[in-house]
Amino acid sequence: MRRAVLVSSPLLCFAVALAGALPAATDPDRWSVEDLVTFEDVVDIAIAPDATLAVFLESAVEEVDGEQQRVSHLWAVSLAVPGTEPWQLTRGEHGVSSPAFSPDGRFLAFLSDRPVPGGDEELEGKRQVWLLPLRGGEARPLTRLDRSVVSYDWRSPASLVVAAPEARSAWDVERTELSDTSTVVEDAEREPPVRLLQVDVPGGATRRLTGNARWIDDLAVSPDGRFAVVREQQSLAYEYDQAVPPQTYLVELETGATTRLFADLPVLPRSVRWTPDGAGFYFVDDYSRHPVFRTATVARLYHHEVSSGSTREVELGWERGLGGDYAATADGFVAMLADGVRLHPAHYRRDGAAWRRDDVSGAHARNLDGFELSRDGRTIVYRTSAATRPPQLWAARLEAGSLLDERKLTSLNPAFERKPTGRVEVVRWIGALGEEVEGLLHFPLDWDSPNRRDGERRPLILDIHGGPTGTDRDTWEADWHDLNILHRQNGAFVLQVNYHGSGGYGLDWVESIGGGKYYELEPVDIEAGVDWAIAQGYADPERLGISGWSNGAILTTEIITRTRRYKAAAAGAGDVEWISDWGNVDFGVSFDNYYFGASPIENPQLYIQKSPFFRLPQVTTPTIIFTGTEDRNVPPSQSWSHYRAMQQTTDTPVRLVLFPGEPHSLRKVAHQRRKLEEEVAWFERYLFEKPTEDRSWVKDGSPLAALLARANAAREGDALGVLRGSVLAPETVPFAGLEIGRFEVTRAQLRAFDASYTVAPESEELPASGISFEQAQRYVAWLSQHTGRRYRLPTKDEAERLARTAGSKGNTLERWAGYEPNPEDAARIRAALDGLRLGGAAAPLVLPVGSLPGVGDPAVFDLDGNIAEWATDGASGVAVGPSADRASDPRHSEPVQPDHAYVGLRVVLDP
Numbered sequence: 001m002r003r004a005v006l007v008s009s010p011l012l013c014f015a016v017a018l019a020g021a022l023p024a025a026t027d028p029d030r031w032s033v034e035d036l037v038t039f040e041d042v043v044d045i046a047i048a049p050d051a052t053l054a055v056f057l058e059s060a061v062e063e064v065d066g067e068q069q070r071v072s073h074l075w076a077v078s079l080a081v082p083g084t085e086p087w088q089l090t091r092g093e094h095g096v097s098s099p100a101f102s103p104d105g106r107f108l109a110f111l112s113d114r115p116v117p118g119g120d121e122e123l124e125g126k127r128q129v130w131l132l133p134l135r136g137g138e139a140r141p142l143t144r145l146d147r148s149v150v151s152y153d154w155r156s157p158a159s160l161v162v163a164a165p166e167a168r169s170a171w172d173v174e175r176t177e178l179s180d181t182s183t184v185v186e187d188a189e190r191e192p193p194v195r196l197l198q199v200d201v202p203g204g205a206t207r208r209l210t211g212n213a214r215w216i217d218d219l220a221v222s223p224d225g226r227f228a229v230v231r232e233q234q235s236l237a238y239e240y241d242q243a244v245p246p247q248t249y250l251v252e253l254e255t256g257a258t259t260r261l262f263a264d265l266p267v268l269p270r271s272v273r274w275t276p277d278g279a280g281f282y283f284v285d286d287y288s289r290h291p292v293f294r295t296a297t298v299a300r301l302y303h304h305e306v307s308s309g310s311t312r313e314v315e316l317g318w319e320r321g322l323g324g325d326y327a328a329t330a331d332g333f334v335a336m337l338a339d340g341v342r343l344h345p346a347h348y349r350r351d352g353a354a355w356r357r358d359d360v361s362g363a364h365a366r367n368l369d370g371f372e373l374s375r376d377g378r379t380i381v382y383r384t385s386a387a388t389r390p391p392q393l394w395a396a397r398l399e400a401g402s403l404l405d406e407r408k409l410t411s412l413n414p415a416f417e418r419k420p421t422g423r424v425e426v427v428r429w430i431g432a433l434g435e436e437v438e439g440l441l442h443f444p445l446d447w448d449s450p451n452r453r454d455g456e457r458r459p460l461i462l463d464i465h466g467g468p469t470g471t472d473r474d475t476w477e478a479d480w481h482d483l484n485i486l487h488r489q490n491g492a493f494v495l496q497v498n499y500h501g502s503g504g505y506g507l508d509w510v511e512s513i514g515g516g517k518y519y520e521l522e523p524v525d526i527e528a529g530v531d532w533a534i535a536q537g538y539a540d541p542e543r544l545g546i547s548g549w550s551n552g553a554i555l556t557t558e559i560i561t562r563t564r565r566y567k568a569a570a571a572g573a574g575d576v577e578w579i580s581d582w583g584n585v586d587f588g589v590s591f592d593n594y595y596f597g598a599s600p601i602e603n604p605q606l607y608i609q610k611s612p613f614f615r616l617p618q619v620t621t622p623t624i625i626f627t628g629t630e631d632r633n634v635p636p637s638q639s640w641s642h643y644r645a646m647q648q649t650t651d652t653p654v655r656l657v658l659f660p661g662e663p664h665s666l667r668k669v670a671h672q673r674r675k676l677e678e679e680v681a682w683f684e685r686y687l688f689e690k691p692t693e694d695r696s697w698v699k700d701g702s703p704l705a706a707l708l709a710r711a712n713a714a715r716e717g718d719a720l721g722v723l724r725g726s727v728l729a730p731e732t733v734p735f736a737g738l739e740i741g742r743f744e745v746t747r748a749q750l751r752a753f754d755a756s757y758t759v760a761p762e763s764e765e766l767p768a769s770g771i772s773f774e775q776a777q778r779y780v781a782w783l784s785q786h787t788g789r790r791y792r793l794p795t796k797d798e799a800e801r802l803a804r805t806a807g808s809k810g811n812t813l814e815r816w817a818g819y820e821p822n823p824e825d826a827a828r829i830r831a832a833l834d835g836l837r838l839g840g841a842a843a844p845l846v847l848p849v850g851s852l853p854g855v856g857d858p859a860v861f862d863l864d865g866n867i868a869e870w871a872t873d874g875a876s877g878v879a880v881g882p883s884a885d886r887a888s889d890p891r892h893s894e895p896v897q898p899d900h901a902y903v904g905l906r907v908v909l910d911p
Helices: 033-038 170-177 414-418 484-489 522-535 551-560 578-584 588-596 604-610 612-618 636-649 669-686 703-711 747-753 773-787 796-806 813-817 823-836
Strands: 006-008 041-047 053-064 067-078 096-101 107-112 128-133 151-156 159-165 194-200 206-208 215-221 227-233 247-252 258-261 270-274 280-287 298-305 311-313 322-329 332-339 342-351 354-359 368-373 379-386 389-399 402-408 424-430 436-442 458-464 493-498 539-549 566-572 623-628 654-659 722-724 727-729 732-735 738-741 790-792 868-873 876-880 908-910
Touching: 033 053, 033 484, 033 669, 041 096, 041 368, 041 379, 041 389, 053 096, 067 096, 067 669, 096 151, 107 151, 151 215, 159 215, 194 215, 194 227, 215 270, 227 270, 270 322, 280 322, 298 322, 298 332, 322 342, 322 368, 332 368, 342 368, 424 522, 436 522, 458 484, 458 522, 458 551, 484 493, 484 669, 493 522, 522 539, 522 551, 539 551, 551 566, 551 612, 566 669, 578 588, 578 604, 578 636, 588 604, 612 636, 623 636, 623 669, 636 654, 654 669, 727 747, 727 773, 738 796, 747 773, 773 790, 773 876, 796 868, 796 876, 813 823
Parallel strands: 006 654, 458 493, 458 539, 539 566, 566 623, 623 654
Antiparallel strands: 041 053, 053 067, 096 107, 107 128, 151 159, 159 194, 194 206, 215 227, 227 247, 247 258, 270 280, 280 298, 298 311, 322 332, 332 342, 342 354, 368 379, 379 389, 389 402, 424 436, 436 493, 722 727, 732 738, 738 908, 790 908, 868 876
């Protein structure tokens, strides 16, 4: 059957109700889509050689050329002086990566594609090594290569070793001149070799160290600078078929002599870590029992001694293998072992020919997401989070297997501190093959509220991880990909399942779905988990949802073709038809041949049998589908097939959302936000059965949009504001990195503080004006005391930043005059108004708060005009921002000060 459906993309857009398109008043205690999109995170760590300083990459969303983009910048924090606030080292629209201190601690190197000063066009967009002198000075490019740097490492305080593609050939230059952007797939003849270069510090003089013919993609230099271990790919098709594996070499950097390593061992080294004395190195090998494919593996650790050439596996005494990073120490190494939903940190020490393991203890020991160890092995800087605790960076002293003197280094996402995170429990049940399955049950945020009724059941939504060798862990995962906190805020349980084939549980578990067993065990595990939650009295069997991205979407689609019990589904970047997948995916053979046990040429009937595509006409679950148009992991054609099959053969609601230019993981902030909005709206409509309304007829930024947004602002009775205890307080919303008043403080709100403040009839929603700085200070102090919250005035810098963000198109003098008055005309206008007094009003030009369009989402009003607002400038106050009695004249170096009658206040709420 054919039915009309809704497809959303910039090319074909038919608007559907989006929850929050014109959001109701945002409560700072509640989670929003914006929280998940714009969160701050730590993504990399480096420690100075003397362990007095750490640097890290902070990932945050910034405005770049009028568009929000996620950018990573370098920050530094003192490890020698506890309590020191971090300071920012890099800025700008171009992010950075891979920070590394020079061996003498004088420089910090990093990679970035920022513009090279004085560089020509061929350097534009190329990733270079940059150098930041830590004793003062600007970062500058150390390399000026016409192709992007692949990797680098320090050789000495005076030089680095860089892996980079060879310089452009005459043929490459000709292609550029012809604007020829054609690509030949896996063109080994034309693909430039990636070689080692030595780059001198600080001048940047460069010389080749190797003349290899293929492609180095990783390197690690010994502490004494004598050697480098490099991995060299031998085939451009290795990701696809794993037929010709990479080779590992030891390069003597002084002479360029190269020795192949491990030719007689079945290992493929990665993550090389040299011992501090340079006598040898450790490496990780991803082990599989399959003779060809390393698709489902357990990470094992090896040690190689350079002088003897001997290599041996490190007996970890832990069958689940490594689960995260590791670091070499003088007496052994510190490693994160795989242990299901958590990682298990351990310190291994040499004990003759064996290894002794000491489990690491400490307040955060079972929730380390990643770490960096100082050169002497005594200082550890780590990222820690939990499913109920957003990430922060901490430092500690590592001694005798214990984390001691732990201290927090960052204060990321301060607005999150006041938001509830609820309860998350590690749960287990019996799944396929009668084996125990482990997962995480996220409780509704209000589950422990005294208002919950005994015996009450709630909706449950499955959040299925990808991989399939991924693992759901006890870590913070609230982002564009995982909207669990929003579902829980809506009153639902969320269940995550580490089904057969997941990583973190040992080789038998991760390999259990290979060789043709794909789809056989995982759905049984997942469905058994839902049945367990129902049997426990948690989940309502009539209100079940299911969702996932990548392999999570693959399993979502498989399950809804087998059962009708799910009321809503979201499938992001998932396969439905496997024959085309084999040839169209970057790793088609290595994935499909491994999990199905054959290619579609060898066994086409198996591929048809495994494909949910042919069962999609049976689906009754309303399904929203997401895909990036440049996805090479799960091509967008799979989502189109999914959509068309349901659209053409069922009456089931289905919706396809395309993200132009996006690969497998969404990168654009606008697309991430849209994905969240669409998915929240879908589940609210079909699972939570909340009424929705089509707002496509409302143009953003229009007076109508402002009116509707203002109508949704928080009120107590007829008065704007929220009741905090017995106090009518201003409503606050997140904006420009602060939690600020949605409106200026109104006359009704100020009267709650000062009964002598005169409020004329029907003027309660005018901004409180004619306020002195002392009155404003007393008001925020009173508000803090009576609500138990930390209110304050903005600083001068904050207020100026807020005003710049909003612009000056609101209620200013030119709005009334119809043109931009010069100083003389402005003075005449004010004098005429003062003479008229317009009914005795001291500030006749002010409008009720929120009368004109606001900025941001949720909207903040009147930063661009109406009244100027008090801010603190040291111990004194200053009125900041445009006001109705002033014109915006760019020729004034300092703005004309407003009349006292046009000065009021807006509050800032601190966590």
